[in-house]
Amino acid sequence: MRVLNLLPNGHVPYLEGDRIQRETFQQVKDREVDDTLIVVEFESTYTAGRRTKPEDICNTNLPVIEVDRGGSVTWHGPGQLVIYPIVRLKEPVDRIKYIRAVEAAVVEAIKETWQLPVEIVEGRAGVWLRHPDRKICAIGLKVAQNTTMHGLALNLYPDFQNAFTGIIPCGIDDAGVTSLQEEGIETTLEEAMYALVKKLETHLQPLLWETTKNNATTHPIGGEN
Template sequence: MLRQDVGLGSRLIPFHEGLQLQRTVHAEVVAGRRPSTLLLMEHEPVYTVGRRTHTWERPDGDVVGPGHVPVVDVDRGGKTTWHGPGQLTVYPILRLTPPLDVIRYVRALEAAVIELCALYGLETIRVEGRSGVWVPADPADPADATVPDRCRRNERKICALGVRVARGATMHGIGLNVDPDLEAFSLERIIPCGIDDAGVTSLSAETGHHLATNAPADALVAALEAYLAPLVADAT
């Protein structure tokens, strides 16, 4: 499995540039001219709209907010999400072993992120019926009446996930929130991933330490390689 950092740590990648690179690499992987590849990058701010987004969930217009952040329709699963500075985006372009099992592939991506978060001392989970990786809600403590329910935090998404499989190979992938401006996920701008009753968080917000976007890259790649190897046709 090949790793390719695309400007990571040195420049922000426009979404359309990253998407075109995905398509080029995907065609090469499908044709057998290139091994399965992990593309790592940090995007310029953008909202991407997946195929499952309802009309009422889509941001109005082609730009959002005072920064005029572009809105782009994409051919992945999932709904609307944000990519931008402070988010480590990984696009696995992998030739999967038949028979294709997309759910198993998604679970492997989630497992790798859960393992990565554990390295930072952070417990994360899957949530039934919701894609991605989540920090669990604060537990209710009946013995502590000083903390009202409204002050307890709901589940918070730390990593978004949306994939596509075409001609036996994957595209799109995961967006791990390392240290982004979480205001980008404000419900005044979008409904993140179509979920309006949960929050969004980041490694920095949960650990209390500011992190460079590329800081978790090596550990995340190692976890992805370990969990994805059984699913990838050319893993060896």
């Protein structure tokens, strides 16, 4: 599986990252390149998925970008690691199995790397800590023409004085948002990238169409444009 590591590019404008995602989607769909994990840290941006309700955006002056993923409104920005799996699923495509595979990869990575007791909450997307309920990783996915888009956003150390303000994150008004730092864990984007990439490769492999180019994994060492 190819890893397209954009972290050396710094804080990437959301629309630039989205352009790269959509170009990669076309290439993977057409089997021009191998299944790809795009790794990126965005500039501060609000995006609204297909299930966003008007009341989820409290500050109507916020610039919000509408996107075609599932879920409601959320924030992306510094201190948050975003990974987009752009992969071609074998037939018959099982969207639920794909979602569960991504969730399982994130849960295992967090538990094994940082020993946090995260879990999946039935009826709520993402990865959570409980009592009180607080989301540490948002997951919003899309499958089109057997190929996936969008992905996960793990909060490492965002500035909560600015991040997620003016919205009801993911449209959930009875739970909070947290980060590894808020839970007492200091880490880096690179450490989190390696932990998540390893688990995503493991959990997604059984669901994938045959490899398009070769069977080797491209390790995320440098950046690509």
